[in-house]
Amino acid sequence: ADQAAAAAKNLSLITDVFLRLIKMIIAPLVFTTLVAGIAHMEDAASVGRIGVKTMTWFIGASVVSLLLGLIMVQILQPGAGMHLPQAALATAPAASTDAFSLHGFVTHLVPTSIFDAMAKNEILQIVVFSLFVGTAVAALDDKAPAVLNLVEQAASIMLKVTEFVMKLAPLAIFAALASTIATQGLEMLAVYAKFVLGFYGSMGILWGLLFLAGAAVLGRRVLPLFKVIRTPALLAFSTASSEAAYPRILDALPTVGVRRRIVSFVLPLGYSFNLDGSMLYCTFATMFIMQAHGVHLSVSQQVFMLLLLMVTSKGIAGIPRASLVVIMA
Structure with a gap:
């Protein structure tokens, strides 16, 4: 057992470095992608009816x-019963809700210094x-092209x-799994299998809901639509990046x-604002981690978590496994 613990500690070094790298990029990534995305939102509004319909659909699908x-992670409870020994260490004093108040929460939302907020990853x-x-x-007449160009770059x-x-994610996941199994035993694989199967089952339900929504609007025309997006969807799944499917869907x-004008407007916007699968994974994975460590969130905390995920999940479509960054945030 002592040797297994020592080996697990050495393996966890890789995972710890990976997590520190993620923490390193969270603040500048959230700031630049959000500012660039919001600055272009006036373009969507200028399109009028199509823009309103598009954003209504995107926000509705996201919710x-x-x-x-x-709901699915609460029903399936894939992380329940794990009782990880790190639970006590993982719960930092800052996570205490004893002193929580609406006044404190609202005032904490507004930074006194953006540099301080970035330094602390707030x-x-x-x-x-x-x-x-x-x-x-977005409100400026010329949209401050120099600043906007700088932020986009x-x-x-x-x-x-x-x-x-x-690119280090597979190595970090290998180290994390090996470290956990070395100390917890092979039965941990059954827990992870339950998590993966539960998530894919939830994805299947989401696909069914999207198909029904499409059928309600398009009727029989939804069948050829799903036929042409089937191959790009498989490409996105196999490469773990929806960006790989973009040219195929565009054609x-x-x-x-x-x-074509609707495709050229809706599709790029959707790649930033309509990441349904990623958002489903973020809630499922975050609550799985909570369950694994025996952390219970109140309804209000879960609502705040959903609102935060709604905003921070934008702009990650082109990067494989970038949902890890959002979950860490």
Whole structure:
């Protein structure tokens, strides 16, 4: 047992470094992608009716995805009963809700210094500051092209840095699994299998709901639509990145009667604001971790978690396994 614990400690070094790398990129990634996305939102509004319909669908689908993940993980309870020995250590004093108050929460939302918020990885404060900056840029007549260009370039750089970090994800996951199994035993694999199967079952339900929603709007025309997106969807699944499917879908949709101008507007916007599968995974995985460590969230805490995931999950479509960054945040 002592040798297994020592080996697990050595293996966990890889995982610890990976998690520190993720923490390193969270603040600049959230800030740059949110500001760039919000600054362009006026473009969507100028399109008028199509823009309103598009954003209504995206927000509605996002809410359904988040709620579905939350409901399914509560029903299946894949992490219950694990009783990880690290639970006591993992619960930092800052997580205590004894002193929680509405006044304290609201005032904590607003940063006194964005640099302090970034240094401490205070995600909610970064989100609030990003909303103000992005809205201000969008409200300017010329949209501050120099600043917007700088933010977009910074966002591109941070997405590339995130891509580099995510290349270490398989190694970190290997180390984490090996370390856990070395100390917990092979029965842990059954727990992870329950998690994976539960998640894919939830994804199947989400696909069914999306298909029914499409059928309600399009009728029989939904069948050829799903036929042409089947291959790009499989490509996205096999590469773990929906960006890989983008060119195929861009070419395929006009063949089933979708006008090119609508495709060219809705599809890029959807890649930032309509990450239904990622959001489902984020709620499912986050609550699984909570269950594994015996942490219980109140209903209000779960609602706040969903709202935070709704905002922070934007802009991760092109990076394989980037949901890990959102879960860490």
